[in-house]
Amino acid sequence: MSLTDSPAEAAPDEIVAPGPPAARPRRRIRLRSWLPPLLVFVALVALWYAITYGVLDEQRRFLMPPPDLVVTDALFDRTTLERMLVALGRTARVAFVGLAIAIVIGMAWAVAMSQARWVERSLFPYAVALQCIPILALVPLIGFWFDFGFLSRTIVCVLIALFPIVSNTLFGLQSVDKGQRDLFALHGASRWTTLRKLEFPAAMPAIFAGLRIAAGLSVIGAIVGDLFFKQGDPGLGILIDNYRARLQSPELFLAIIIASLFGIAVFTFFGWLANRVVGRWYDTSKAG
Amino acid sequence: MATSDSPGQGEVVLSFVDVAKTYPDGTTALEHVDLEVRRGDFVTVVGPSGCGKSTLLRIASGLEPHTAGTSTVDSRHLGYVFQDATLLPWRTVAQNVELVAELSGRPKNDRKAAAKDAIDLVGLTGFEKHLPRQLSGGMRMRVSLARSLTLAPDLFLFDEPFGALDEITRERLNDELIRLFSTQRFGALFITHSVSEAVYLSTEVVVMSGRPGRVVQTFDVPFGYPRSPDLRFTPEFAALSGEVSRALREGHS
């Protein structure tokens, strides 16, 4: 979106890029971009019904309860819904705290690497290692060391969310245009000034792209940690596991849907935030 | 500040004596370059692509070390207009223009005033709040020019600033540059591919050979300032352009 305050001064000799498009066509575009996914959604629900009633026989219908059963048995059941929302709250807290810590550590890590080649050479392999080691394999160890509470869950979350922040921030800081670097060097800008006034703002689009991925991962991390620890106050992960074990499929489906919607909401929020912060000068749809 | 009205009289702001540059990878970009720019001189360098023109400016500005000879720049404030406008896309026109004054640590009010004057000088009044992406290529170049003007430079380096623009915009900016030059009287070292732009703008045209770049020939341009666009169609202009072109061709082969 390009919301800019174009002054109403007399038009100059040269061509100016158009300001924000008028509201009406934009609304039409919005409708046009909502409609297809909506149709797909309807088709998916139809497919769901088809499988429930067409493919599965009576005894196996619990594998895929019809959507209306999910709504009536789980969503409209006060206690079930309440339990799920409380679990969602716990999971969300782990995800957000984990994400916040990952942001602080990840950015500091990337800035340190951007300041000197030798720091990058010494630390980057570990960022890559973080991405390569199966964090799930570490989860039991983390539980072993830090117990099975909030702390361990948060640590799992941080480990999972860290890499995209480190790599995207570093990439952003290093992808500054050479001419702009020359300009800063020419006028005697210190390293700190260059970081603050050039590298950091220039890296913003990449940082936000990384944040978005990391935010999605932090939700996954929070649920996975929960699912693995199977102890402590239940978050969405434990609920999902319990419902699975007890074959409570409408509840299971609702929990999964809530977890998915939460992930989507977080992802969307960071997209919106990116657009707010850098959308003025950068086309965020390019950064994915 | 000593200002002189005729070229070759102001204090020397840039002097190259036998300057050479060999890049670490072994590419020799420049060889035996002698060059002098005084305040009030508009020296234009023409030469084939890759002959080391940008290198010349990078050495003059201190961005790149030279490998032989002496280069002396005696200018408190240096303006440098790059091949691209190198604007910061997240800053508005006004903020971009303020940038170099900001980096040089000038107080806020002072640089705001300087930016306003510079924006007026390049004819961008009314566009202070625009972002670079809302501007045309020509306007971006003007912002870049204004940014350097805030320093009131004694020496102005231009690296093919108008190379990417269309003919009409380029000619208009040429005229504005001449106007700025005749009022501010900095020393200018201007790089271009275009012989007619070189002759139109300068007090002196320096022709360089293909790589490694050497100075092949130097031409004094006898026309006074301000110059009218019609100058381009006078026989004197055509004759001088012809000579420069010939030197360029001979230096190339």
Ligand SMILES: Nc1ncnc2c1ncn2[C@@H]1O[C@H](COP(=O)(O)OP(=O)(O)OP(=O)(O)O)[C@@H](O)[C@H]1O
């Ligand atoms: N950092 C570098 N390392 C090695 N070689 C370089 C470097 N920068 C430039 N060169 C080489 O030096 C020569 C001169 O480059 P320069 O950019 O100064 O040419 P130019 O005359 O400005 O060319 P153009 O007209 O295309 O802008 C070229 O052959 C180029 O490949």
Ligand SMILES: [Mg+2]
């Ligand atoms: Mg060049």
